[in-house]
Amino acid sequence: MRKLALLLVMMLALAGCAASPAGDADAPVQTVQVDAANMRFTPDVIEVPAGTRLVIELKNTDPSMMHDLVFDNGAAGTHLAPGASEKIDVGVITEELDGWCSISNHRELGMTLTVVATE
Numbered sequence: 742m743r744k745l746a747l748l749l750v751m752m753l754a755l756a757g758c759a760a761s762p763a764g765d766a767d768a769p770v771q772t773v774q775v776d777a778a779n780m781r782f783t784p785d786v787i788e789v790p791a792g793t794r795l796v797i798e799l800k801n802t803d804p805s806m807m808h809d810l811v812f813d814n815g816a817a818g819t820h821l822a823p824g825a826s827e828k829i830d831v832g833v834i835t836e837e838l839d840g841w842c843s844i845s846n847h848r849e850l851g852m853t854l855t856v857v858a859t860e
């Protein structure tokens with residue numbers, strides 16, 4: 742947990758005055774279901790029209806491991822036990838955005854996800 746807090750502080754420092762994940766309350770919403778299992782997210786690339794609020798319904802379908810999903814813009818879910826699920830409001834998407842599992846070394850093992858803003 743301390744490692745995660747440190748990481749968040751570092752990301753905020755790098756991001757500078759980046760827009761808050763909340764964004765425009767009137768933006769259209771796109772909801773996408775994502776599974777977390779076997780050290781990957783499925784799908785691992787999500788295309789969203791720029792200006793759309795992305796909501797991810799994340800389900801941990803792994804037989805035995807905890808996973809979560811956090812994003813470069815500060816949006817983050819909680820640690821999900823196997824079989825658990827939750828909705829993550831990623832905010833309004835205006836540019837490419839990286840997401841990953843923050844648990845242990847899962848990111849290094851390939852648990853990453855990219856949100857692509859299309860025109």
Ligand SMILES: [Cu+2]
Pocket residue numbers: 807808809842843844847852
């Ligand atoms: Cu994970």
